Amino acid sequence: MRSSWADSVVNSAAENAAAGSLANAGVGTTSAPTRTSYVPPHLRNRTPSADPPAPAYSGPASGGGTRWGGPRNDLNRSGFSTGGRGGGWNSRSGGWDRGKEREVNPFGDDDNAEQVDSEQENTGINFDAYEDIPVETSGDNVPPPVNTFAEIDLGDALNQNIRRCKYVKPTPVQRHAIPISLAGRDLMACAQTGSGKTAAFCFPVISGIMKGQFVQRPPRGARTVYPIALILSPTRELSCQIHEEARKFSYQTGVKVVVAYGGAPIHQQLRELERGVDILVATPGRLVDLLERARVSLQMIRYLALDEADRMLDMGFEPQIRKIVQQMDMPPPGVRQTMLFSATFPKEIQRLATDFLSNYIFLAVGRVGSSTDLIVQRVEFVQESDKRSHLMDLLHAQRANGVQVKQSLTLVFVETKKGADSLEHWLYMNGFPATTIHGDRTQQEREQALRSFKSGNTPILVATDVAARGLDIPHVGHVVNFDLPNDIDDYVHRIGRTGRAGKSGLATAFFNENNSSLARALADLMQESNQEVPAWLSRYAARSSYGGGKNRRSGGGRFGGRDFRKDTSFNRGNTDYYSGGNSSSLYGASGGYGGGYGPGVTSAWD
DNA sequence: AAAAAAT
Numbered sequence: 001m002r003s004s005w006a007d008s009v010v011n012s013a014a015e016n017a018a019a020g021s022l023a024n025a026g027v028g029t030t031s032a033p034t035r036t037s038y039v040p041p042h043l044r045n046r047t048p049s050a051d052p053p054a055p056a057y058s059g060p061a062s063g064g065g066t067r068w069g070g071p072r073n074d075l076n077r078s079g080f081s082t083g084g085r086g087g088g089w090n091s092r093s094g095g096w097d098r099g100k101e102r103e104v105n106p107f108g109d110d111d112n113a114e115q116v117d118s119e120q121e122n123t124g125i126n127f128d129a130y131e132d133i134p135v136e137t138s139g140d141n142v143p144p145p146v147n148t149f150a151e152i153d154l155g156d157a158l159n160q161n162i163r164r165c166k167y168v169k170p171t172p173v174q175r176h177a178i179p180i181s182l183a184g185r186d187l188m189a190c191a192q193t194g195s196g197k198t199a200a201f202c203f204p205v206i207s208g209i210m211k212g213q214f215v216q217r218p219p220r221g222a223r224t225v226y227p228i229a230l231i232l233s234p235t236r237e238l239s240c241q242i243h244e245e246a247r248k249f250s251y252q253t254g255v256k257v258v259v260a261y262g263g264a265p266i267h268q269q270l271r272e273l274e275r276g277v278d279i280l281v282a283t284p285g286r287l288v289d290l291l292e293r294a295r296v297s298l299q300m301i302r303y304l305a306l307d308e309a310d311r312m313l314d315m316g317f318e319p320q321i322r323k324i325v326q327q328m329d330m331p332p333p334g335v336r337q338t339m340l341f342s343a344t345f346p347k348e349i350q351r352l353a354t355d356f357l358s359n360y361i362f363l364a365v366g367r368v369g370s371s372t373d374l375i376v377q378r379v380e381f382v383q384e385s386d387k388r389s390h391l392m393d394l395l396h397a398q399r400a401n402g403v404q405v406k407q408s409l410t411l412v413f414v415e416t417k418k419g420a421d422s423l424e425h426w427l428y429m430n431g432f433p434a435t436t437i438h439g440d441r442t443q444q445e446r447e448q449a450l451r452s453f454k455s456g457n458t459p460i461l462v463a464t465d466v467a468a469r470g471l472d473i474p475h476v477g478h479v480v481n482f483d484l485p486n487d488i489d490d491y492v493h494r495i496g497r498t499g500r501a502g503k504s505g506l507a508t509a510f511f512n513e514n515n516s517s518l519a520r521a522l523a524d525l526m527q528e529s530n531q532e533v534p535a536w537l538s539r540y541a542a543r544s545s546y547g548g549g550k551n552r553r554s555g556g557g558r559f560g561g562r563d564f565r566k567d568t569s570f571n572r573g574n575t576d577y578y579s580g581g582n583s584s585s586l587y588g589a590s591g592g593y594g595g596g597y598g599p600g601v602t603s604a605w606d
Numbered sequence: 607a608a609a610a611a612a613t
Binding site: 234235236261262263266283284285286287288289290292311316317320415416417438439464465466468485486490 | 607608609610611612613
C-alpha cells in the first residue's frame with residue numbers, strides 16, 4: 001500500500017501519467033490519454049477556475065481527483081477516503097493519525113519529543129563553536145538569515161523533530177540556507193559537513209512538501225513512482241546517512257523518504273519505492289537504472305539537491321549527472337528548485353554547475369571554529385618504506401597515552417584499494433584491530449566495516465577516498481593521511497572526518513617527495529588555519545611552482561570557495577554574471593573579507 | 607594514476 005502523504009491526498013492524474021514520457025509506456029489506463037503540458041508548481045493549485053482544464057480522469061480506481069492536486073476542499077473529499085488516511089496540512093492538528101503507529105521511530109526514544117534522554121549524549125552539535133563563523137552571500141535579493149528556528153514556520157511536526165534532534169538553534173549554514181531555500185531560490189552553498197548541512201536542505205524540502213499542493217500520482221497499478229524531491233550523493237554510505245537523517249526530520253510528517261543505491265538487492269528498494277516516495281535519496285548509478293526501468297520518473301521533481309556537489313560534477317560523475325538532470329524527464333531550472341552543497345567548490349566546477357541553476361544565490365560559510373583551530377594538523381616527513389612503522393609508532397603512542405579505544409577512533413586514508421587491504425592485514429597481524437572500506441569490497445562488507453568502526457569494535461579503519469566525504473562518524477579523534485591525496489580539496493574533506501560538530505581532532509599526514517606537487521597548497525592551507533608549518537615543508541612549497549594548477553586553493557581565504565561570478569578571469573566578456581543587484585553581506589567577527597589568495601587569511605574547509 | 611558509481 002502506498003503510504004506517502006501525497007498518495008493520501010490525491011489519487012489522480014491518470015491522464016498525465018499516461019501522457020508522461022517513457023515512464024508509462026505500456027501501462028494501461030482506462031482513461032483516454034489526454035496530452036497535457038507541464039504545469040509549473042507556482043501555477044498549480046490555485047482556485048478551481050485557475051486550474052488547468054477540467055479533470056478527465058474517471059477510471060475505476062477512485063472517485064476521481066483533480067490534476068495537480070486540485071483545490072483543497074476537493075482533496076479533503078476524495079483523497080482522504082481513498083488513502084484511508086486522516087489529515088492534511090490544513091487540518092494538521094487532527095490529521096496524520098494513520099500510520100503513526102506503523103512508522104518506525106528513527107529516534108529510538110519513546111516518542112516523546114520533550115523528554116530529555118541523558119543517555120543519548122552529544123547527538124547534537126556544539127553550537128558554541130559556531131559563534132564567529134564568517135559567512136558570505138552573493139546574488140540577487142538575498143533573503144536575510146534567521147537566528148532561530150522559531151522565526152521560520154516549518155510546521156509543528158518538523159519543529160518537534162528538530163527538538164528531538166536537540167537542535168537548539170540553527171547553525172550558520174542553516175540560518176542562511178533555510179530562508180534562501182524557503183524563498184524558492186536556487187542555491188550554491190559552500191559549507192562544512194557536520195554543521196547541519198543535511199538539515200539545511202532537508203528542512204525546507206520537507207516543509208515545502210508538507211505545505212505544497214503539487215501532488216501528482218500515477219493511476220493505481222502503475223509501477224512508476226514520482227518523487228517530489230531528489231537528493232544525490234557520490235557514495236552509497238553517504239546516501240544511507242542522508243536517508244537516516246532525513247527520516248528523523250520527516251518523522252510523523254507524512255513525508256516519505258526512500259533511499260536507492262547500488263551494491264544492494266534492488267528488489268527491496270523497489271518495494272520501498274512502491275510504498276510511496278516523496279523524497280528520493282540516491283547514488284547516480286542506481287537511479288539511472290531505476291529511470292531506465294521506468295520505475296521512477298523525475299517528472300514531478302520540485303526539489304533537486306546535490307550533496308558533495310563538486311564531486312558530483314567532476315569528470316567521473318558529470319555525464320551521469322547530466323543524464324539524470326538534463327536528459328530524463330526532470331523539470332528544467334527555474335521550474336524545479338536546485339540546491340548544490342559542498343565543502344569545497346572549485347571555480348571550474350562552479351561554472352559547470354550554472355547549467356543546473358537559475359538565478360542562484362552563492363553562500364559560503366567559513367570553517368567550524370575558525371578562530372580556535374579545532375583540528376590540529378601535523379605533517380611529518382616519512383619515506384614510503386617507513387610509513388608502516390611510523391604509523392605503528394603513532395598507534396602505540398596513542399595506546400600508551402591511555403586514549404580509550406572505544407572513545408577515540410583512528411581513520412587512516414590510503415591511495416589505493418590494494419594498499420588498503422594490505423595495510424589492514426599488516427595492522428591486524430601486528431595486534432591492531434583494523435578493518436577497511438573501499439570500492440572493491442562488497443556493499444555488505446563496506447557497511448559491516450563502517451558499523452564495526454563506529455561501534456569501536458575495530459577502532460582503526462583503513463579507507464580509500466570512498467570515506468573521504470560527508471560521512472559523519474562520531475569520535476574520530478585522529479585522521480592519518482598515510483598517503484596524501486593529489487588534490488588539496490580531497491585533503492580538506494579527509495581531515496574533516498575529525499573535529500566534527502565543533503569537537504576537536506587531530507590530523508597527521510605522511511609527506512615525502514612523491515607529494516611535492518601538493519606542498520604549496522598544503523603549506524598555504526595550514527598557514528591559513530594557523531597551523532605550524534614545518535620549515536622543510538615551506539622549502540618544498542617554495543620550490544614547487546604554483547602553476548595555477550589543480551592544487552590551487554579553490555577559494556583561498558576563509559571559505560571552501562568564493563562565488564566565481566565575482567572572479568573576472570571567469571567572466572571576461574560575459575556580462576550575465578555581472579548582472580546587477582549583486583548584494584553581498586558578511587557576517588562574523590573576523591573582519592572584512594579580503595578576497596584573493598593572499599596569505600594570512602584563515603582557511604575554510606570541508 | 608586512483609577512486610567512485612548499475613548489473
